[in-house]
Amino acid sequence: MNRIDAAFQTLKADGRVGLFPYLTAGFPALDATERLVRVAVDAGADAIELGVPFSDPLADGTTMQRASEVALSNGASLAWAIGLGARLRATLSVPLILMTYYNPIHRYGIERFASDAEGAGLDGFIVPDLPSAEAADLTRAAELRDLYLVQMVAPTTTPERLAEVGRTARGFVYCVSLLGTTGARTQLSVHLPEFMAQVRAHVSQPILIGFGIASPEHVAAVRGQAEAVVVGSAIADLLGNAAAGDWESTLGAYIRSLRSAAEPERTATETRL
Secondary structure: OOHHHHHHHHHHHHOOOEEEEEEEOOOOOOOOHHHHHHHHHHOOOOOEEEEOOOOOOOOOOHHHHHHHHHHHHHOOOHHHHHHHHHHHHOOOOOOEEEEOOHHHHHHHOHHHHHHHHHHHOOOEEEOOOOOHHHOHHHHHHHHOOOOEEEEEEOOOOOHHHHHHHHHHOOOOEEEEOOOOOOOOOOOOOOOHHHHHHHHHOOOOOOEEEEOOOOOHHHHHHOEOOEOEEEEOHHHHHHHHHOOHHHHHHHHHHHHHHHHHHHOOOOOHHHHHO
């Protein structure tokens, strides 16, 4: 069984909202990412999204663009991120999901990419700039190795496309919570419940909400709407503003606060007990 499926089975049994932190590979320092991933898992992360830095990240806001620039200047690359995944898999059992744009995959070679990802113990990919109509080769290479190419939907996604996603998605469906690029927000979109209802009408797979999730209150607010959330820009902001000696303690405290909000709601009787 793919580790992504196993993780969502556990989340359902526990009644929790899944927490999928996103960390840019090579940010804020090349030798820090591995330590920070382990800190996030120890603090309660249910899976990890590893972001591959790219020079033209169309879906990303200024925070993640800066993180990519720093990571690239540090020497990070797709090959380095795959190697990082292999080092992490040696001791971690949580799903490891690579998020990358398509150009690095194309240059790396689809078959080589899928084969190396399998060898590293990765569980799937998210490729935000790869249209579904052009994803057949990567999908086929991934499916041969029980890797998941995660599908994304947004508030502009048509009912016809949602129906197609519901028929073909594996692992989970990544729901972009709002129009625009990535970035931490103070409030979730007021249209999110309506959007989630539209997705649920077509999709039976687990749903992950991303773009704009930044606080424990946001995590608590999506309970009942999604099985998991991804938090990326808020983490990059925290690390970018912290001193190097504080990176691990800062991230650990933040992940623990999010994990607390992800726990099952307690009834009045349980609270009294």
